[in-house]
Amino acid sequence: MWPNKFEYARAGSVDEALAMISDDGKFLAGGHSLLPVMKLRLDAPAHLVDINRIESLSGISANGDLTIGATTTHAEIAGSAAVQSMCAALASACGQVGDQAVRNFGTIGGNIAHADPASDPPTVLVACGATVNIQGAAGARSVGAEDFFVDLFETALDDGELITSVSLPNCSDCQCAYVKFPHPASRYAIVGVAVCLKMDGDTCTQADVAVGGATVKAVKCAGAEAALAGSALDDAALEAAAAAVKADIADWLAGDIAYPESYRQQMAGVFLKRAVRAAS
Amino acid sequence: MQVSITVNGVERQADVDPRTLLVHFLRETLDLTGTKIGCDTSQCGACTVHLDGKVLKSCTLLAVQADGCEVGTIEGLAAGGEHHPMQSAFWENHGLQCGYCTPGMIMASAAFVRDNPGASEAEIRHYLEGNICRCTGYHNIVKAVKQVADAAAAP
Numbered sequence: 001m002w003p004n005k006f007e008y009a010r011a012g013s014v015d016e017a018l019a020m021i022s023d024d025g026k027f028l029a030g031g032h033s034l035l036p037v038m039k040l041r042l043d044a045p046a047h048l049v050d051i052n053r054i055e056s057l058s059g060i061s062a063n064g065d066l067t068i069g070a071t072t073t074h075a076e077i078a079g080s081a082a083v084q085s086m087c088a089a090l091a092s093a094c095g096q097v098g099d100q101a102v103r104n105f106g107t108i109g110g111n112i113a114h115a116d117p118a119s120d121p122p123t124v125l126v127a128c129g130a131t132v133n134i135q136g137a138a139g140a141r142s143v144g145a146e147d148f149f150v151d152l153f154e155t156a157l158d159d160g161e162l163i164t165s166v167s168l169p170n171c172s173d174c175q176c177a178y179v180k181f182p183h184p185a186s187r188y189a190i191v192g193v194a195v196c197l198k199m200d201g202d203t204c205t206q207a208d209v210a211v212g213g214a215t216v217k218a219v220k221c222a223g224a225e226a227a228l229a230g231s232a233l234d235d236a237a238l239e240a241a242a243a244a245v246k247a248d249i250a251d252w253l254a255g256d257i258a259y260p261e262s263y264r265q266q267m268a269g270v271f272l273k274r275a276v277r278a279a280s
Numbered sequence: 281m282q283v284s285i286t287v288n289g290v291e292r293q294a295d296v297d298p299r300t301l302l303v304h305f306l307r308e309t310l311d312l313t314g315t316k317i318g319c320d321t322s323q324c325g326a327c328t329v330h331l332d333g334k335v336l337k338s339c340t341l342l343a344v345q346a347d348g349c350e351v352g353t354i355e356g357l358a359a360g361g362e363h364h365p366m367q368s369a370f371w372e373n374h375g376l377q378c379g380y381c382t383p384g385m386i387m388a389s390a391a392f393v394r395d396n397p398g399a400s401e402a403e404i405r406h407y408l409e410g411n412i413c414r415c416t417g418y419h420n421i422v423k424a425v426k427q428v429a430d431a432a433a434a435p
Contacts, residue, residue: 008298099410104334
């Protein structure tokens with residue numbers, strides 16, 4: 001399959017990329033979300049600005065917080081000792097994207113700009129309170145992951161804006177996990193649940209929960225969080241959280257003929273319990 | 281647009297339409313038809329090649345993105361006319377039936393064993409999730425990869 005015709009240019013810096021882009025163009029990083037979309041003619045940008053060789057956009061730094069450059073690949077994140085120690089759930093989620101060949105070239109920035117609801121990293125970013133750092137012609141801004149994902153394949157990015165990095169608070173004193181129910185053929189998440197728990201002995205002092213796959217975007221789940229916080233994560237608390245999460249995602253449900261909304265909603269409760277058990 | 285890509289150790293230059301996928305560049309511009317097009321949607325792995333040593337589905341990268349890079353295809357795997365150990369293992373274990381997925385399977389497996397000598401059967405099966413075979417049921421493919429993985433880990 002050939003995409004529509006387009007002009008191609010490679011940018012050497014963020015400033016150069018921002019100067020090159022116009023309203024009918026797209027930034028190209030690893031291309032592992034954008035090119036399939038273009039090959040299926042779901043999109044046909046008139047020009048692509050390749051940002052994949054801009055050095056400042058790549059790499060992982062762990063100075064207090066964790067900052068991951070936009071063109072860092074899923075394989076680099078999954079294999080990073082810093083990410084494994086500071087946000088194990090993100091390393092796990094990035095290690096479950098596609099297959100090894102896809103993870104070698106697909107990037108975290110491209111992944112979240114695409115905002116596929118069944119993809120794994122967005123769910124963890126929302127649960128763990130990540131910040132998306134964005135650069136545009138008008139300057140830089142940062143958006144919380146929860147606000148960044150607006151709807152199905154829709155983000156808070158404006159035309160011409162570029163994701164430069166994603167930041168996460170140091171989660172090494174939390175217990176976090178990402179657990180998904182993969183589609184048997186595509187391995188995309190039918191349901192994916194990320195949890196980040198702060199514990200004081202056996203008591204959970206704070207819980208952050210997000211659900212993807214079952215929903216049109218990664219959704220933060222305040223009801224489930226309230227059910228877990230203050231509990232000993234016993235069976236009763238887990239049942240209450242499983243019931244609450246179904247209400248948390250009720251307005252955002254996604255479904256198809258094989259896995260309808262009601263089924264995914266039910267499974268979100270099941271996988272929430274598994275995620276809490278995996279984390280604690 | 282002018283590109284210069286080193287394929288199997290030889291620098292190849294061509295003027296390509298920017299929308300040319302790497303797999304089309306290999307098959308149609310360079311006539312290296314060992315790399316196959318299967319699903320064309322980054323799922324089946326028939327088009328797997330190496331880009332700067334990493335496995336890549338060549339239907340999901342533009343040739344212009346590979347400008348200045350090194351690409352390895354199935355045609356370049358047999359150094360000096362000798363089969364790569366993975367090719368020999370597929371031969372010895374009959375790790376194929378129709379053969380369509382075989383170039384991608386071998387390229388993916390060769391990179392995997394290079395990075396993971398001594399890999400277990402479970403690790404091999406998990407790794408090969410990105411390469412689909414509709415004939416064999418995978419049994420002999422896994423056997424072939426395991427043989428090379430075991431040999432690579434032997435003292």
